[in-house]
Amino acid sequence: MTERERTSPGRRALLGAAVLGTAALGMTGKAAATERGTGGPGGGRGGYRDLPVPTVIGHRGASGYRPEHTIGAYQLALDMGAHIVEQDLVPTKDGHLVCRHENDITGTTDVAEHPEFASRRATKEVDGVPLTGWFTEDFTLAELKTLRAKERIPGTRQENTLYDGRWEIPTFEEVLRWADREGRRRGAPVWLYVETKHPTYFRSLGLGLEEPLARLLRRHGRHRENSPLILQSFEPGSMRRLAKLVATPRVVLLSGAATRPWDFVEAGDPRTVADLVRPEGLKWMASFAQGIGPTLDLVIPRDAAGQLTTATTLVRDAHRQGLILHPYTQRNENSFLPAEFRRGTDPAAFGDAFGALRAYFETGIDGVFSDHPDTALLAAADFARN
Numbered sequence: 003m004t005e006r007e008r009t010s011p012g013r014r015a016l017l018g019a020a021v022l023g024t025a026a027l028g029m030t031g032k033a034a035a036t037e038r039g040t041g042g043p044g045g046g047r048g049g050y051r052d053l054p055v056p057t058v059i060g061h062r063g064a065s066g067y068r069p070e071h072t073i074g075a076y077q078l079a080l081d082m083g084a085h086i087v088e089q090d091l092v093p094t095k096d097g098h099l100v101c102r103h104e105n106d107i108t109g110t111t112d113v114a115e116h117p118e119f120a121s122r123r124a125t126k127e128v129d130g131v132p133l134t135g136w137f138t139e140d141f142t143l144a145e146l147k148t149l150r151a152k153e154r155i156p157g158t159r160q161e162n163t164l165y166d167g168r169w170e171i172p173t174f175e176e177v178l179r180w181a182d183r184e185g186r187r188r189g190a191p192v193w194l195y196v197e198t199k200h201p202t203y204f205r206s207l208g209l210g211l212e213e214p215l216a217r218l219l220r221r222h223g224r225h226r227e228n229s230p231l232i233l234q235s236f237e238p239g240s241m242r243r244l245a246k247l248v249a250t251p252r253v254v255l256l257s258g259a260a261t262r263p264w265d266f267v268e269a270g271d272p273r274t275v276a277d278l279v280r281p282e283g284l285k286w287m288a289s290f291a292q293g294i295g296p297t298l299d300l301v302i303p304r305d306a307a308g309q310l311t312t313a314t315t316l317v318r319d320a321h322r323q324g325l326i327l328h329p330y331t332q333r334n335e336n337s338f339l340p341a342e343f344r345r346g347t348d349p350a351a352f353g354d355a356f357g358a359l360r361a362y363f364e365t366g367i368d369g370v371f372s373d374h375p376d377t378a379l380l381a382a383a384d385f386a387r388n
Contacts, residue, residue: 231251238266254293336349343357
């Protein structure tokens, strides 16, 4: 065995998955909360309140090891033991919901290699940002199914390119069926974390996301308060709309402090994320959501050198309003880690992700989105024992 084989991310992923059965997977939600000394806000009330704490969410699946938002990435995240597997939803021209991080599929599919779609290349403005490429809303589902997924950041995750072309773009209904099958096979429900992407933009095109999503949730019995699914969006208005359609738990995602949700921009609402993370903003979100998903930098800011500073009061303030916190996104590579946890000079090499995760868990967050769920699970198990 070569040194590269011993240390490659793909091999570490499989080794990590092999030990999780005795490390993290045996820690139930109540047990983990007991060892931490807290059940979180409203612990023990069923549904999402009884998830393990810290909860590990497979961000776009196990996207650190497979091209994101593919059945391969979702399956690997589940096999590694992720407590929840995430999907982002965008619509097709004919109204189907498919799993892509963005409607711009230029960098995550082989669409540029299809001469029959060359004329579909377009320049659009999505949430105020001009983009040139190919967009899901310009394709029927049948057309999208002729494409294949590929690694979004091949310069950082070269090993993932091995799987380019292996999987197609899944529909959300296909993911629901997959989750139902896996749940029956495992004897436990498979939790999903579902984001509506650019909902105001798509509604302006006559492709509203919330209504077809609610129909699918009801069809698969995931529309109830204790269903094994959490909804999320960067637009509070999308969560408020879904609150009228289904009882499924909801989370408001929060970007940088100076940013504004796009539905606020469209409506002329002057509030920024900095306003929303203040007690009065948190109280407002608690009136229609059960949690927030802030950037990790809103939990512990970084200084000009990229090092962690002092934690904010966000965790305490959100918990006082009964909100759970699932920040995003933990990644193992040096280029994504706080400066003090980077190791060596290769930005694509793995740094001290365990040290970074420990610092975030110590703030009292209820979970974390991770591209590398095996790492986050081991870190969560270590934290729960200490």
